[in-house]
Amino acid sequence: MRVSKVFLHPFAGIEEKTFEFEEGLNVLLGPNEAGKSTVFRAVMHGLLTTTSLTRTKVEDIMGSYFPAVGGDVIRVSLEMKNSKDEVVQIVKTWKKGNRNGSASLKLPDGTELTDEEAVQDHIEELLPVSPATLRTIMLADQSGLHQTMRKMEQEGKVRKELGNILRKNFMETGGVSVDRFRELIDQKYEDYFKRWNRQQQYPENNRGIKNPYKVGTGKVVEAYYKKEQLRLDLEEAERFEDDLDSLNETLNKLITQQEKKKEKFEQLNPLKEGIQERQLKEQKLESAQDKKERLLHVSNKWPVFNDRLENLEPKLEANREKLEELQQEQQKAQNKQKGEQLKQRITKIEELASQVEEAKNELKEAQKVTQDDLKKLRELQSDIRQLQTKIEAAKLTVRIESDSDQALRYTEAGQDEQNIESKKGETLEKTASGGFTLKTDGLMVKVFSGDGDLEDTIETLQTEKEELNSYLDDLEVGSVQDAGSYAELYQKKENDLGQAKKAYKSELGDQKLEDLKEKLKDYGNLSEVRDSEEITEDLVETKTALNQLKKEAADAESKIEEWTKKYGSSDEVILELAETSKLVKDLESDLDDLPSLPKGYESSGEFIKEVEQLDKDIQQLKEHIFDKKQERTQLEAKAPDTSSEELQKLSEEAEAEFERINSRAETLAQVREKSLELIESMDSDTYKGLETSFVKWLDLMVGDRFPNVDMDSDMPTAFKTQEATSLTYNLLSHGTKDTVALAWRFALCEKFLEEGNGFVILDDPMVDIDPERRKNVVQAINKFSEQYQTIVMTCHPDHADELGVEYPLSLES
Amino acid sequence: MIKIFHIADLHLGRTFRNLPEAQDTLSETRYETLQKTVDKANELEADIFVIAGDLFDKTSVKVGDIQKAVKAINSFAGEIAFVLPGNHDYITADSQLWERFQKEAEEHVIVLDKKEPLELSVFDKEIFVYPAPCHAKHSSEHAIGWVQEIEKDENAVHFGIAHGSIEGVSPDFDQRYFPMSIHELERSGVDLWLMGHTHITWPEQPGKRDMIFNPGTPEPDGFSCNHEGRAFLHTINEEKQIDTEIIITGTYRFVQASETVSNEDDVSQLIEDYSGDGWNNCVLQLEVSGKLEEEALKAWKEERSEIRDAVLELRLDDSGVRRKVTSEQIQKEFSEGSFPEQLLSSFSEEDEEEELQMAYELIKEVQQ
Structure with missing residues (x-):
């Protein structure tokens, strides 16, 4: 499909004009303001914009194409040719107002459509690509050129269409649409696995059979719930059966028990009355026997106690007398003890008196030197020593040298005269204190030291010495030292005497020895009296015996008193005994007539208790059985309608069915996984062709500037320079961006459009490209136009020249 | 000479929930079969009719159903009919089922509810019956222990009636169904044991020396029970010799089969074999497998419904029937390197048969 004629009458400032286009390259030259883009817009709207527009839409979309003055209608007539050169005519008229336009489509076979919607649908069917792709890739205005890439990124529709087209070439041979396959397998996957967690092999979100999904589940979950439900049903049925069994077992036991007890009860109950009577008589008999025992005892003991009382009296008397005797003896024993103590005291006093006498004698016989004497002697001795010291302090040395041996008499002051000899040639040396006197025959030399009063001192010393000696003589002692010893001894004797006197006095107190001796004489002779301890022992023994006798007497007396009170007299006891017997x-004899106790019972009480217990047990069992039966009725009301055996089978079947479905689902999952992997890996090959084509066109336009391009499936992401610098589209220069975008559009067109079928309108493609590179671009445009009708619009006459078109179409009228 | 007609395990009231199409028919038929057995016993002039347990499938039975059953048994024309409570219809103190049953039963229909001997004096020979009724659904102990303890008159005929598993004959892994050993049965001192519980006939061919007899169910009730539905007719002569005859009593059959197909002829043959008039009383469980060419597979898918139409209910597992998908075929059908070719080849190479089948189906489904 290519554009062969565009007739505007009127449209955007053009009142009426026809443009004719050839196969291959067409150039439309015209200045900007002449509305070079008008033709571009006219083709676009002629193909893609419906004429059935609301009032506002007409204004929004087509408003700018209405004449500035006068005229509320615009018209575009397009003539398109298909690969067989057959003509398709499109006439579109837009009028202001609500859905005022009209359209017509004439097909090569002569069919004409005028319904606006049908016309538009048919046009879109005739187009080689979707409107979105047409707008993005085939028709791009000047401003949009380098935005091609960005637009591509945004237009999911275009990319999907591209993917489908590319993939078709690679994969869909044999009429298998990958997308349909994918849809189908996804659908089936969902059918199986909805709400199923394959990893856990469990419904999603742990919603097991206790909290199941009610709707929107896949086959696996359904099969899973079914088998789980049956498993639960089976468990419940088994539980029910077991419960019922155990309840029945309990009931059977209870009933058997009840029957046994009933049987026994019926056997024992008739005896009950007789046995009760027996129990009563037995009790009476027992108490009568007890009474008889007691009376027998009393009647035996009463006379015995009477005798005992009589026998006890003399014994008591004897014991009392003995006790009195013993108490007297005890008094004597105490006196004896006192006398002996007194005797000892007298002996001691007498001994102390003789010690006093002895001390007196010893003092009389001792050398009498008193402490006063000693004091006087010591004073004298001290004076003498002082005088002597004074004399000795005046020390003189006499050296005697003589020509011949001489006998001399030498007296040191205050000392006795001594004979000394001076030998010839020898020196005799003497030392004297205070002075000395040296006498020879006929000569006396007296020498004194000091001023001369030492002589008095020596004389005083002489006098005091004599006085001391005379005092010692008077005392009959040799020296002052002896006098000290005697004085000490004498003092001791005096002390001894004093102490002896004191001891005597203290023992005697203010009593007199004669009085004491008199008192001792008064105690008399007590040597025959026994020891106090011995007597005490006898006393205790006697008292105990006496008490025992007293108690026996009291006991007998109280018993007799008690019995008298109770029975009156012993004769009456004997009477009562006879009655009790x-x-x-x-x-x-009554008991012999009553039914005897069955074997196995110790007493009538035990028997009666058992019969009563049996009766009670039977009643209790009856209630218990009733309860259990109620329980069973309730349980049976909840009986499952299918037996566990049957459920077991169902459960096993459901389990197998689940396994089968799950396994089939897993197989499907495997197929799906592999398919997706395969589609992904094949997709990468799919885009390889696009990449090759893009690089080819880029190479034509920029030479080897970008030898490598990185693609992310259908989009180039980075351009690599020879220096291996990696640039993203946004980093390219303005001119380069346009060049790259043009190469990209060419590459896409090659993929979108079948060979020769289709057209491209380029609005000033080279405006930002530098002249150097323009040559290459022109070359590329020429090459591209060999395959596809290419309409280039430009306002640059030199660009038109460069494109090598001899007679470019002109907008100028 | 005494003739005993012996059945067991009729399981009236069984629901057959696992067979949605056949369940009503199968359930209802069992009552008809009961009547059929009684009619047969009358026809054969049996003296005693014995139901050795599990006449009913459970203890909770609708009154109408009890009446229906009793009515059939009441129609027994011989001397006496014995009904033993089995483990499914066990008896307990004041059991509603058996109370109602007894209420409806005529004088000659006796429920064997106690473990004590019963004396029958109407025959030439004295007969003692030793019943072992079940008192619960499950029990690890059988009910025949007491029989051995009873002193027996050598001239009389003694027969026991019991219900439960027999060691080595019926499966009872958990020992829950009143398990008895052959030895225990033999030493109990009776002349014969009329048993119930096992749904399969045992002994398969009763002989002169046998004394333990289990007829199996008179109306098959599952695939494990592949006979025609059976009863025993025991004839006991003056010398106390026992002659046992198998009597066919059932209406429906449960058939399990496994077939292989590999071409269109096999498919036609299979359809022929399992359809037609002979199959309308059958519940069929059929497993078919094999690899088929496209045409044969198509034929199988189109014609298999004929089997379904012919039988009472079909449980078909033909997941083993596969389309023959060879690598040659893949190469032929899809151009090399195309998506379907790559996908199928990858499964084919790795011998992933299931995946290959499924992928092929899916591709065929989207192929235009």
């Missing part, structure tokens, strides 16, 4: 005999 008779009662016992009567009861025993």
Whole structure:
């Protein structure tokens, strides 16, 4: 399909004009303001815009094409030719107002359509591509040229159409549409797997049989629910059957129990009355026997106690006397003890008196040096020592040298005269204190030190020495030291005497020894009296015996008192005993007449208790059985209508059916997976052809500037320069963008349009391309126009020249 | 000479939920079969009619259905009919089913509800019957233990009637169905045991030496029960010798078959074999497999309904019937490298038969 004639009458400022187009390249030259795009618009609307437009739509879409003044109608007539050169005529008229237009379509066979909708549908059918593709790829105005890529990206429809066309070449041989196949398999997949989680092999969102999806489930889920439901039904039926079985078992047990008890009850119950009577008599007999026992005891004991009381009296008396004797003896024993203590005291006092005497004698015999004496002696001795020290302080050294041996008498001051000898040639040396006197025959030398009063001192010393010696002589002691020893000894004796006197006094107190001795004499002789302990022992023994006797007497007395109170007298006891014995005999004979206790029972009580218990048990069992029967009725009301055996079969079948469906579904899933993989991998081949074509056209226009192009299936994403720089479309220069877009459109047209069938309108394609590259572009346009009708519109006469068209169409009238 | 007509396991009231088309027919037929067995027993002049358990499928039975059953049994013309409660229609204290049954039953119809011997004096020989009724649906203990304890008169005929699984004869893995061993039955001191529970006839060919008899169900009720529906007629002579005859009683059959087809002729043959008049009393479970050329497959798909029409109910599994898809065929049908060719070849090469079949079907469905 190509454009052969465009008739505008009128349309956008053109009152009436016809443009004719050839196969191959056509160039339409005209300045911008002359409305070079008018023809482009006319073709586009003539093909794609319906004439049945509302009032507003007419204004919006077609408003700018109405004459500026006078005239409310525009018309476009198109003549198209198909590959067989047959003519299709389209006439479209748009009028202002609501759906005022009209259209007609004349087909090569002479058919004419005038229904506006039918006309439009038919035109679109005749077009080689969809309107969207036509608009995006085949008809692109000047401003839109380099937007082709962007538009492509946005137009899903176009891309889908492209994909289908491309794929068709590769895959759909044999009349199999991949898209239909895909739709079908997706549909089937959904039919099987809706609401089924294949990984978990469970319904989605864990919605098992307890919370199932009610609608919108696939076959797998349905089969799954079916088998699960049957499984539950089976479980319930089994539970029901087991419950019923166990309930029946319980019931059977209860009923058997009840029957057994009933049987026993019926056997025992008739005996009950007699046994009850027996129980009563047995109790009476028992108490009568007890009473008889007691009376026998009393009648035996009463005289015994009487005797006992009589025998006890003398014994008590004897014990009392003995007790008194013992108490007296105890008094004597205490006196004996006191006398002995007194005797010991007297002995001690006498001993102390003799010690006093002894101390007195010893003091009398001792050398008498008193402490005063000693004091006087020591004072004298001290004075003498002081005097001597004074004399000794005046020390003199005498050196005697003589020509011959001499006998001399030497007296040191205050000392005794001594004989000394001075030998010839020797030096005799003497040291004296205070002074000395040296005498030879006929000569006396007296030497004194100091100023001379030392002589008095020596004399005083002499006097005091004599006084000391005379005092010592008076005391009959040798020295002051001896006098000290005697004085100490004398003082000790004095002390001894004092202490002895004190001890004597303290023992005696203010009593007199004679008085004490008199008192001792008064106690008399107690040597025969026993020890107090011995007597105490006898006393305790006697008291215990006495108490025991007293108690025995009291007991006997109280018993007799009690019995008297109770029975009156022992004779009366004997009477009562006789009566009781008779009662016992009567009861025993009554019991012999009553039915005897069945074997296995210890007592009538036990028997009666058992019969009563049986009666109670039977009643209880009856209630219990009734309850259980009620329970069973309730359970049976809920009985499943199918037995577990049958459900078991159904469940197994459903399980198998589920497995079968699931396996079939999984097979389908496998097929689907593989198909999708295959489609994807084949798709990448599909677009390979597009890429090759694009690179071919690009190479023609830009040479080897971009030897490599990256494609994302149907869209180029990056252009690689020789320097391996990767550029996206947006990074290209304006001129390059146009060139690339043109190459892209050519490549797409090659895919969209069958060989020779179709047309392309290019509105000033080279306006931004530099002259150098234009040559290549012109070459490419020429080459493209060899395959497809190409209508180039331009306002540049030199562009028209370059395209090599000798007589370009002109808009100028 | 005494003739005993012996059936068991009629399972009146069974629902056959798994056979939606046949269920009503099968369910109703069982009552007819009961009447049929009684008629047969009358025809053969049987003295005693014995139902050895599971006359009913469950203990909750509609009164009308009980009446229908009793009416049939009442029509027994011999001396006495014994009905033993089995594990499906077990008896309990004041069982509504059996109370109603007894109410409806005539004097000569006896429900064997107790484990105690019954003496029959109407015959030439004294007869003692030892019933072992079931008191529950399941029990791991059988009900025949007491029989051995009873002292038996050698001159009399003694026969036991029991219901439950027999070790080695009927499957009872969990030992839930009153299991009995042959030895236990033999040593109980009776002359013969009239059994029920197992739906298949045992012994298959009753002989002179047998003393335990299980007739199987008189009306087949499942695929595991592939006989015609049976009863036993036991004839006991003066010497207490037993002669047992198999009596056919059933109406419907359950047939299981597995067939292979590989061409159109096979398909035609198969259709012929399983359709026609002989099959209208049959529930058929048919498994068909084989690889077929397109034409044969088409024929199979078109004609298989003939089988469905012929039988009472068909359970068909022909998932094993496959279209013959060979790699030669794929190459021939689709051009090399095309999507269908690549897809089918990949399954064919990997021997993924199921996937190949399905992919082929799908491609055929979208092919124009």
